[in-house]
Amino acid sequence: MCGIAGIYQLNSQATPDQQILSLMNDSQLHRGPDAGDYFFQPSVGLAHRRLSIIDIAGSPQPMQxxxxxxxxxxxxxxxxxxxxxxxxxxxxxxxxxxxxxETILNAWLEWGEDCVHHLRGMFAFAIWDKQRQCLFLARDRLGIKPLFYSLLDNGEFIFGSELKVLRNHPQFDKQLRDSTIEDYFSFGYIPEPHTIYQHSYKLSPGHSLLLQHGQASLAQPKQYWDLPTQWQQDLSEQQLSDELISRLREAVDIRLVAEVPLGAFLSGGVDSSAVVAMMAGLQSDPVNTCSIGFDSPEFNETDFAREVAARYQTNHHENIVSQNDFELLDKLADLYDEPYADSSAIPTYRVCQMARQHVTVALSGDGADELFAGYRRYKLHQQEERFRNLLPLAIRKPIFGILGRLYPKLDWAPRFLRAKTTFQSLALDTVAAYHNSIAILRSDQRQRLFSNTFKQRLNGYNSLQVFRRHGDKVMHLDPMKIAQYLDMKTYLVGDILTKVDRASMAHSLEVRVPFLDHKLVEWAFPAHSFANLQNGIGKFTLKKVLQPHLPDDVLYRKKMGFAVPLAQWFRGPLQQKLQDKLLSEVMVNSGFFNMAEVKQLIDDHKRGLKDNSAPLWTLLMFAAFLERNSQ
Structure with a gap:
């Protein structure tokens, strides 16, 4: 696992500035503390930071x-x-x-751009071909590894593994992109292919980019892979059951190659426990497992992790942290480089920090919820869709649209009375309804939050367009499969994989994700939705085939998640900090917000009238970004 960076002069033979490239590369030292080097030729400079995992004594980079x-x-x-x-x-x-x-290098020489089709793994790379006078960049199919790029006004194309690499170029343009601010307050992250900055981008998962020297403008990325969306016949529940364990075991097995200590995260949930179970059957030495817990029972899963660790006699490491572990708040903006609002970034950082004390490579269970429909929201989406199918949109839209506008937001009430979001969703089509249900701030809330000036600049843009762009490709699928596809294109890469990459790389820890092996994904995604969500149980077939490997109280307990007590923090120890940051000069002067609405969100939460912890955290992380970006 490493960090990469580069400068390419699209229309010049001048050798890039070595000092600037060194400055860019030094900003990602944490990604590769073992070694770092450079390659320069007319028009191109490549840089690398190395975390040695395989062929430790060899394979220096940049490699010719x-x-x-x-x-x-x-x-x-x-x-x-x-x-x-x-x-x-x-x-x-x-x-x-x-x-x-070196295998990738020779694959490029043999197959050119098609080399990516031969690669099985996680990757982001750039190849300079002196003979063809081109630069080729590629990112893995699911977006496990990040890759950022920008074309500067001086004609230099720059790229790097983190956005901070680009920011360290003195010509980098820090102008913000308005549409991504709207996106952020919907999703809590900036969806691919954009970044928070107007003129920088993320190379999307399953895409490559070929830059030919002397070309007049920047070429468009080319998609080389997508989730299967056309299939002859869905996998039946029985077919899924018959092969799932063997395919999962194989995906785990090929990820056990390393010349450094290797282990696994073990939260005590289904997915990480499944990975540990497979590992235990594939290696003779005890599996190194790493868990963190909280000193509050409401957020603590360590008993379940210990149960799995005892069953497989793992070499188990555990750390208990305080539920009031909010000292990382000021570090998150530096870690993620752009607004990022998943509060589970804090415990993820802690488990990576702890794991690095024992291993250099850790396997995780990420991706299983998206692939096998494990999130509770899939069940709710399916239930709403059944109701939507009873009435045409022309009838639903006016009736439930009115109810959605008039019904109060009753966070304090029993769940069956908290129907505002449901009413809004019932007035919408499948894609718009799913977008509404997952949004941190719904469209009406964002309209109140943003200033009139900013809304004019948005000119009608709505973050729903992100879902429309992806959803248009899969409208022939069933509603739950559409939701899974949307999540794998947005939430998985923009939130989950981003969180794990930055948190792990902050500690020079490599994380491997067997559930996102592209061959496993291609086989499992076409499974019939009934095989994944049955009798109200998500990941139904996965859990069934894991019954010989894991106890029922791990498989069928209520999903807990990696949560932190935001609501308590904002009414207690972080109340003053929250108010200071959200009402700060940098927030007021940004011009993005209706500050009266910001004050109302703070006041309603403080008084216990509403649980505004999610939007408040989203605002807090945005304020931290603005503060850092102004420096």
Whole structure:
């Protein structure tokens, strides 16, 4: 696991400034503390920070091909590199190292842009081909590894593993993109392919980008992979049951290759426990497992983690942290570089910090909820969709639209009375309803929050367009599958994988995600929705086939999640800090907000009239970003 960076002069033969590239690369030292080096030629400079995992003694980067034609900087792991290596050896290619990096180089020389189709793993890389005078960038299919880029006014194309790498170029444009602020207050993160900045981008998952020297303008990224959306026949529940364990075991097995200590996160939930169970059956040594818990029973899952650890006799490490662990607040803006509002970033940071004391590589259970429909919101979406199917939209829209506008937001009331969001969703089509149900602040709330000036600049833009862009491709699927597809295109990459990458890399820890093995995803995603959500139980078939491997109280207990007590914090120890930050000069002067609404959100929460903890946290993280960005 590493950090990559580069500067490419699209229309010049000048060698990029070595001092600037060094400044960019030094900002990601945490991603690769073991080594760092540079490659310079006319028009191009490549930089790398290395965290040594495979072929520790060899495989330095930037790495040139044996014939000196191409040079690569690479972040990630290619799990089928040994098979690819043999295939390329048979074709006559020369290898000077024993790692996976050189395999990508030779794959490029053999197959060009199609090399990505041969790679199984997580990756973000850039290849400079001197003979073809081009720069090729690619990101893995599910977006496990990040890649940012920007074209500067001076004609330089810059890229890096984190946004801070780009920010450290003195010509980087810090102008904010208005539409992504609207996106952020819906989703809590900035969805691909945009960043918070007007002129910088994320290379989307499953995309590559080819830059030819001398081209007049920046080429558009090219999609080389997508989730399967057309299939002859859905996998039945029985078919899924028959093969799921063997396919999961294989996905775990290929991720156990490392020359450094390796282990797994163990939260005590289904997904991480499943990964540990598979690991235990694949290695003779005890699995290293890492868990954190909280000193509040409401947020603590350590008993379940201990139960799994005892069952498989793992080498278990555990750390209990205070439920009032909010000292990381000021660090989060530096960690994520742009507004990011998932409060579970705090415990994720802590578990990575603790794990790094024992291992250099950790496997996680991320991706299973999206792939096998484990989130509670899928069940609610399916229930609402059944009702939507009873009445045409032309009838539902006026009736439930009025109810959604007039019905009060009763956070204090029993759940069956908290119907405002449901009424709003029933007035909408499938994609719009799902967008409404997952939004941190719904459209009407964002309209109240934003200033009139900012709303004029948005010119009618709504974050729903993010879902429309993806949803238009899958409207032929059933409603739950549409929701899963939307999550894998947005929430999984923008929230979950972003959180894990930054938190783990802050501690120079590599995290591998077997549930997001693209071959497993291609096989499992077409499964019939009934196989995933049955009798109100999400991940139904996955849990059923795991019954011989895990206890029922792990498989079928209520999902807890990695939560922190925001509501309590904002009515107690963080009340003053919240008010100071949200009503600060930088927030007022930003011009984005109706400050009267911000004050109302604070006051209603403080008085216990509403639980505004999610929007308040979202505002707090935005304020922290604005403060940092102004420096």
């Amino acid at each position: 091909s044996a014939n000196q034609q191409a040079c690569i900087v690479f972040n990630g792991e290619i799990y089928n590199y040994r098979q690819l290596r043999q295939q390329l050896l048979d074709k006559g290619y020369q290898f000077n190292t024993n790692g996976d990096t």
